[in-house]
Amino acid sequence: MLINRPPQDSTYDLVVVGTGFGSLFYLKRYQELYPGARILVLERGKYHTREWQLEQGQNSEIGYTDTYQMPEGQKRWSTTIALGGGTLCWWGITPRMSPEDFKMRSNFGVGVDWPITYDELVPYYRQAEQIMMISGPNDLEGRFPGTAPYPARPHHLSTPDELLKAASPNTHFAVPSARLREPVGSRGACCSTSRCHLCPMDAKFNALNAMMDVLGAENTFVLTDAEVTHLDIQNDVVKSVTYSHDGQDFSASGDLVVLGANAIQSPYLLQKSGDTHPVLGRYLHEKLSAIFEVHLDGVDAFDGGQASTGLNYGLYDSADRSQYGAATFYTENHWGTGLRTEYGRWRQILPLFVVIEDIPQEHNGVTVGDGSAPFVDHPDWSDYAYRGLDKVKENLPDVLSGLPVESVSMAYQLVTASHVQGTMRMGEDPETSIVDKDLIHHRVRNLTCVGTSVWSSCGVANPSLTAAALSLRAANTAFASQEDPS
C-alpha cells in the first residue's frame, strides 16, 4: 500500500530500493513466493498520476540532469526518478537479447561473457512478456527460440516494412512492444502518434496501469519521496538502509535488500556506503545510436501501427563482431527529421533509428565526486562502436535493397539511446564483477542488485525486458535455494 510518512516499524523481510523495471519485477515474484512477507519499498521520486503526467507533459518533476554531475560537454544519460521509474518514460520496445550477445568473449574474443545463457533466461523472458502483454510477431521464434506465441498479435507494418519483409523474411520483423494493439482492461489501444513517453491512450505497460496491485498489496509499504542515501554494511551484511524523507533521516532493516536505483544511482549508493571494489561504477555504457534518412521512389511511409514498426537484423547478421559493433535498425513511423518538400512526395521518406553495440570500457563510469551526487565520466563511445557506425554507412544500401531507394544518408548521431547499462556488472569472478548470475552481491550476500546496472556486455537490444526477466529469475532462484539449500 502507498503510505505518505515513514512507518513506525523499521524491520522487514525485504527492503526494496526504487520502483523501476528491476525492482518491480523482483517484488512481484517475491510477493507470489512469500505471500505473508512484510516489505518496505523506498522510492526517491513522487507518485505522479497519469493525469498529472499528461497535464505537465513530463513523467517527473525531477529533471534527470539534476540527479548527477558530469564534465562539461559530455553526453547525458536519461532516467526517470518517480514511482514507476523508467516504466513511465520508456517507449515500450521489447526485443530479447540474442543468444550470442551473452557470450561475446567465447564467440568473438572481445568483451566478457555473461555468467548466464539465453536458454536459462527463456522461461523468465516468457513470464515478463506475459506480464507486460507484449505484442509481437511469432516468426521471431526462428531468431529467439522460445518466443512464440507472443501474448498479443503484432502491430501493422508500414508499406516500406512490407517490402523489406518480402525481400528478407528472416531479418525484418514487426517490432515486439509493450503497447497494446487492442484494448485490454483499463489499457487502451496504441494511437500510433509517437507520444510514447506519455502514452495518451495508456496502451503501454507501466507501473501505474499494470503493477498497482503489486505496489498496493497488503503487507507491502511503499513510501515515495524517500531517497535512500546509505546502506549500513557490517561484516558483509546490510544491517540497515538509511533514507531521507521530508528533510529527516530514517532507517529500516530487512533480511534481504534489493537495490534497483538505476545504473547511475545504485553504484553511487554502494560507493558512498563504503564498497571499494575496483570494478564498482566502472564499465558504464550504452549503444551508439543515429538517425538515418532513406528517400524512397514512389513508396509512401508512415502508415504503420505504432511508433517504430520494423526491426531489422540485416546489419547484425553480417557483422564481424570481433572487429566492430553489430547494429540493428528500427523503421520509424514518425517524422522526427521532417517530411520531403517535393510536391506530392512528402511521405516518400523512411527514417531509421540505428543502434550499434559498444564494448564496455573500464574508464567510463560513476564515482562519488563531491558526495552530493554521482559524478558520471564517459568521454566517448569506443572505436569498436564507431567502426560499427562506418560499417552501417557502407552496408545499409545492401540491406535496403528490397526498397526503391533514391538516397540514404545519416541525419545525425543521437546524444543518447536512453539505455544506461553496466556499473555493477554480473560475472562469475568476484575479482572482476559485482554480482553473480543470481544478481546477488558477491560479498554482501543479503544484497541483490537489479536493473540494467548488472549488464556485462552491451548487445543491441533495448534492455528493459531483459532487466525484468533477470529480476523474475533472481527472485525465483533465491526462493529455490532457500527451499533446497543443498
Ligand SMILES: Cc1cc2nc3c(=O)[nH]c(=O)nc-3n(C[C@H](O)[C@H](O)[C@H](O)COP(=O)(O)OP(=O)(O)OC[C@H]3O[C@@H](n4cnc5c(N)ncnc54)[C@H](O)[C@@H]3O)c2cc1C
Ligand atoms: C525516453 C526513454 C525511452 C526508453 N524506451 C525504452 C524502450 O522502448 N525499451 C526499453 O527496453 N528501454 C527503454 N528505455 C530504457 C528504460 O527506461 C531503462 O532501461 C529501465 O528503466 C532501466 O530499469 P532499472 O530498473 O535499471 O532503472 P529505473 O527503471 O530507472 O528504476 C530506478 C528506480 O530507482 C529510483 N531511485 C533512484 N535513486 C533512488 C534512491 N537513491 N532512493 C530510492 N529510489 C531511487 C528511481 O526513481 C526509479 O524508480 C527508455 C528510456 C528512456 C529515458
